[in-house]
Amino acid sequence: xxxLAAAPLGxxxxxxxxxxxxxxxxxxxxxxxxxxxxxxxEKFAAEVDxxxxxxxxxxxxxxxxxxxxxAVFPDPxxxxxxxxxxxxxxxxxxxxxxxxAFQAVDTREDLDRALATIGAPAILKTRRLGYDGxxxxxxxxxxxxxxxxxxxxxxAHGLILEAFxxxxxxxxxxxxxxxxxxxxxxxLTQNWHTDGVLSLSLAPAPEVGALQSRAxxxxxxxxxxxxxxxxxALELFVKDGALLGxxxxxxxxxxxxxxxxxxxxxxxxxxxxAVLGLPLGSTAARGxxxxxxxxxxxxxxAPVLNAVDGHWHDYGKxxxxxxxxxxxxxxxxDAKALATRIDTIAKALQRDEQAAPALRALAK
Amino acid sequence: xxxLAAAPLGxxxxxxxxxxxxxxxxxxxxxxxxxxxxxxxEKFAAEVDxxxxxxxxxxxxxxxxxxxxxAVFPDPxxxxxxxxxxxxxxxxxxxxxxxxAFQAVDTREDLDRALATIGAPAILKTRRLGYDGxxxxxxxxxxxxxxxxxxxxxxAHGLILEAFxxxxxxxxxxxxxxxxxxxxxxxLTQNWHTDGVLSLSLAPAPEVGALQSRAxxxxxxxxxxxxxxxxxALELFVKDGALLGxxxxxxxxxxxxxxxxxxxxxxxxxxxxAVLGLPLGSTAARGxxxxxxxxxxxxxxAPVLNAVDGHWHDYGKxxxxxxxxxxxxxxxxDAKALATRIDTIAKALQRDEQAAPALRALAK
Numbered sequence: 001x002x003x004l005a006a007a008p009l010g011x012x013x014x015x016x017x018x019x020x021x022x023x024x025x026x027x028x029x030x031x032x033x034x035x036x037x038x039x040x041x042e043k044f045a046a047e048v049d050x051x052x053x054x055x056x057x058x059x060x061x062x063x064x065x066x067x068x069x070x071a072v073f074p075d076p077x078x079x080x081x082x083x084x085x086x087x088x089x090x091x092x093x094x095x096x097x098x099x100x101a102f103q104a105v106d107t108r109e110d111l112d113r114a115l116a117t118i119g120a121p122a123i124l125k126t127r128r129l130g131y132d133g134x135x136x137x138x139x140x141x142x143x144x145x146x147x148x149x150x151x152x153x154x155x156a157h158g159l160i161l162e163a164f165x166x167x168x169x170x171x172x173x174x175x176x177x178x179x180x181x182x183x184x185x186x187x188l189t190q191n192w193h194t195d196g197v198l199s200l201s202l203a204p205a206p207e208v209g210a211l212q213s214r215a216x217x218x219x220x221x222x223x224x225x226x227x228x229x230x231x232x233a234l235e236l237f238v239k240d241g242a243l244l245g246x247x248x249x250x251x252x253x254x255x256x257x258x259x260x261x262x263x264x265x266x267x268x269x270x271x272x273x274a275v276l277g278l279p280l281g282s283t284a285a286r287g288x289x290x291x292x293x294x295x296x297x298x299x300x301x302a303p304v305l306n307a308v309d310g311h312w313h314d315y316g317k318x319x320x321x322x323x324x325x326x327x328x329x330x331x332x333x334d335a336k337a338l339a340t341r342i343d344t345i346a347k348a349l350q351r352d353e354q355a356a357p358a359l360r361a362l363a364k
Numbered sequence: 365x366x367x368l369a370a371a372p373l374g375x376x377x378x379x380x381x382x383x384x385x386x387x388x389x390x391x392x393x394x395x396x397x398x399x400x401x402x403x404x405x406e407k408f409a410a411e412v413d414x415x416x417x418x419x420x421x422x423x424x425x426x427x428x429x430x431x432x433x434x435a436v437f438p439d440p441x442x443x444x445x446x447x448x449x450x451x452x453x454x455x456x457x458x459x460x461x462x463x464x465a466f467q468a469v470d471t472r473e474d475l476d477r478a479l480a481t482i483g484a485p486a487i488l489k490t491r492r493l494g495y496d497g498x499x500x501x502x503x504x505x506x507x508x509x510x511x512x513x514x515x516x517x518x519x520a521h522g523l524i525l526e527a528f529x530x531x532x533x534x535x536x537x538x539x540x541x542x543x544x545x546x547x548x549x550x551x552l553t554q555n556w557h558t559d560g561v562l563s564l565s566l567a568p569a570p571e572v573g574a575l576q577s578r579a580x581x582x583x584x585x586x587x588x589x590x591x592x593x594x595x596x597a598l599e600l601f602v603k604d605g606a607l608l609g610x611x612x613x614x615x616x617x618x619x620x621x622x623x624x625x626x627x628x629x630x631x632x633x634x635x636x637x638a639v640l641g642l643p644l645g646s647t648a649a650r651g652x653x654x655x656x657x658x659x660x661x662x663x664x665x666a667p668v669l670n671a672v673d674g675h676w677h678d679y680g681k682x683x684x685x686x687x688x689x690x691x692x693x694x695x696x697x698d699a700k701a702l703a704t705r706i707d708t709i710a711k712a713l714q715r716d717e718q719a720a721p722a723l724r725a726l727a728k
Binding site: 003004007008009010012026027028264273278279281282284286298301302305306308309310311312313314315316326 | 367368371372373374376390391392628637642643645646648650662665666669670672673674675676677678679680690695
């Protein structure tokens with residue numbers, strides 16, 4: 001989707017990926033190489049003007065190494081912070097964003113100590129290389145500690161115990177910052193997850209009130225602290241009306257896919273503009289949008305293609321359980337029309353469960 | 365732009381072109397071959413499910429040949445008709461669309477006879493392989509006949525003399541029809557040309573009143589007559605409030621480029637949907653849009669990127685006098701806001717002349 005947004009800007013994209021079926025390879029030349037293959041990275045660096053990434057588990061060391069040879073945006077520091085939940089949450093607090101209680105866990109004894117402080121329920125997570133609910137263990141009661149340790153204790157990069165927050169809603173802020181500090185956010189997005197994976201997004205998130213400006217201020221502080229250039233997402237919980245920081249994704253984000261049709265400028269285009277030093281486009285929403293994520297396999301496209309303002313996105317990936325293989329966005333001028341369209345699509349695809357929380361939110 | 369629209373639909377595009385720098389090759393694999401290289405076409409046919417084209421001078425014979433081996437949409441008949449101005453105008457009249465007076469010209473004597481009937485001013489055109497004002501000679505007075513004949517008389521495919529119509533405005537209708545006969549048009553577009561090449565488009569064309577439904581009926585008649593599948597454009601003159609047919613383009617059309625951002629579904633996506641047998645998307649406009657064509661070379665992108673709802677399209681082509689190398693679309697919710705944005709861009713790029721007629725039309 002980045003390469004598709006880059007093309008009209010006259011930007012040629014070159015992709016490095018270790019998977020021969022990397023989806024960007026469908027629309028841009030692909031150099032097949034591991035991200036730790038420095039000989040390949042050397043050649044790659046010589047061929048491009050600017051490097052960016054759309055996956056937060058690109059090795060930060062490789063990004064640092066590239067940054068010594070060619071412009072890399074965002075700064076690999078952001079990657080390093082986002083790859084370590086402990087560093088990430090510490091940064092959030094430094095920037096004034098509250099978080100669920102958390103504590104580093106390196107040993108079995110640390111886990112007991114952390115549970116004593118934080119209490120149960122809590123979530124034990126790997127500090128590194130987790131996303132979409134991977135590398136997490138939910139501790140419902142303190143007696144689950146052994147099972148949690150058995151599941152994740154062998155992780156070489158350390159763990160973190162986080163308080164389980166019975167949040168009211170999940171929001172994300174998509175933000176973009178240019179090389180010279182121009183900063184914008186899109187309207188807040190409300191998200192629902194199933195089994196840890198994003199299932200449905202609604203934008204603009206209904207009834208956010210002052211949370212929009214609060215999220216903007218926090219995202220700006222974070223971006224400025226990191227000297228961030230490009231798009232990033234901040235996943236937030238709303239608890240008792242206040243924002244808590246969950247995760248930062250130093251890249252274009254699944255919860256911003258609605259911006260392709262639902263905003264004046266998409267997250268993909270603004271990311272390309274930002275990393276190339278071009279002016280940003282407007283982040284205003286066009287009406288309201290809902291995004292269905294397709295996990296594992298694609299449903300029938302017809303109900304989406306038949307919807308007024310329904311848009312289909314097939315990533316051209318092989319089906320595989322838990323894999324994000326596509327999404328659909330449906331837009332409308334107002335919440336009522338959007339609810340009708342969501343409902344029609346969900347019924348046709350027997351996805352009522354996926355759509356239900358968004359329909360409840362729209363009905364408020 | 366077709367390949368870019370195809371990708372999210374999960375459609376892999378394969379391109380055949382004789383130019384190594386064909387722009388589609390930037391985002392899709394390119395088979396370098398002449399369109400009359402039947403060995404290459406044979407291989408191509410074996411690799412694809414559906415063939416389409418975005419250039420009306422693809423040899424109709426090649427399209428026919430391919431149609432015997434693989435599904436080709438639109439039917440190559442449409443290509444054959446559109447490639448011959450005489451057949452095209454004859455068809456227009458059969459379908460109830462009036463045209464400027466015209467007459468076939470095969471000899472020098474034919475030209476005199478035609479001039480005697482039609483009168484001057486008139487335009488002598490090659491029947492085949494003309495577009496963007498190429499293969500045309502404007503006869504201002506009957507004494508220009510010799511010069512016109514000297515310029516075009518050697519053309520092997522015959523000529524046509526057309527009355528010069530001092531039209532009030534130029535409109536185009538972009539239409540799309542599916543395999544099972546679903547038919548839609550986008551709002552009429554108003555166009556201005558410079559040296560025979562499209563310079564600026566405005567959509568929806570202001571104050572068209574009943575012309576919208578009249579154009580829709582005519583386009584539908586034509587499409588049904590041809591069993592047309594896909595997008596086509598009908599270039600129209602308005603004279604004394606009535607529509608006259610100028611040309612049909614059996615393909616996505618330059619005057620429809622605004623639909624990428626300015627319509628719910630772009631001409632490119634609906635063409636792909638139609639030729640693949642998928643349902644059509646809505647052709648409604650989102651607010652109003654203007655498209656600047658960039659001819660010869662690209663201007664500075666910054667004024668467009670800085671415009672609210674300004675969108676840049678660089679085709680990645682080498683600069684060359686007269687060549688279409690890109691376009692920009694600017695959108696707004698209403699005509700007044702659009703006029704302001706057009707004016708700001710035009711002033712920044714010193715393109716006041718290019719923008720002036722659209723600004724006059726919007727000010728009415």
